[in-house]
Amino acid sequence: IVSKFPHYAPVVIPAGVYEGYDKDLPVVGAVGSLLTYEDMPEEVIYKITKMIHTNTKFLQERLNYFNSLSLEFALAGMSVPLHPGARKYYEEAGLLTK
Numbered sequence: 162i163v164s165k166f167p168h169y170a171p172v173v174i175p176a177g178v179y180e181g182y183d184k185d186l187p188v189v190g191a192v193g194s195l196l197t198y199e200d201m202p203e204e205v206i207y208k209i210t211k212m213i214h215t216n217t218k219f220l221q222e223r224l225n226y227f228n229s230l231s232l233e234f235a236l237a238g239m240s241v242p243l244h245p246g247a248r249k250y251y252e253e254a255g256l257l258t259k
Contacts, residue, residue: 163189163238167238167239167240168191168192168194168238169189169190169191169192169238170189170190170192170234170237170238171187171188171190171237172188172189172190172234173185173186173187173188174186174188191238192237192238192239193226194238194239194240195209195213196241197244199244201244201246202246203244203245203246203249204246205246206244206245206246206247207246207247207250208246209246210250210251211253213230214232214235214250214254217230217231217232232254232256235256236256236257
């Protein structure tokens with residue numbers, strides 16, 4: 162599914178989340194993406210991307226949508242080109258190489 166539909170990503174529902182399931186469950190998850198215009202200034206997108214990933218705990222405390230947000234899976238399910246500003250942050254964070 163993931164290879165045919167790149168906007169999905171493999172995820173795991175941890176054991177115990179659902180009654181009767183005492184082992185991790187590998188599933189396919191829909192990926193949320195932030196989109197922008199191609200000509201948005203690099204520095205603006207860099208700052209937004211950095212703010213999101215350096216304030217993950219703050220975001221998670223306010224909205225459970227962000228509970229699975231992590232730098233490790235930031236690029237999972239990418240189906241559109243990465244903006245240069247986001248690339249700059251992910252390179253700085255060690256997720257991508259130049």
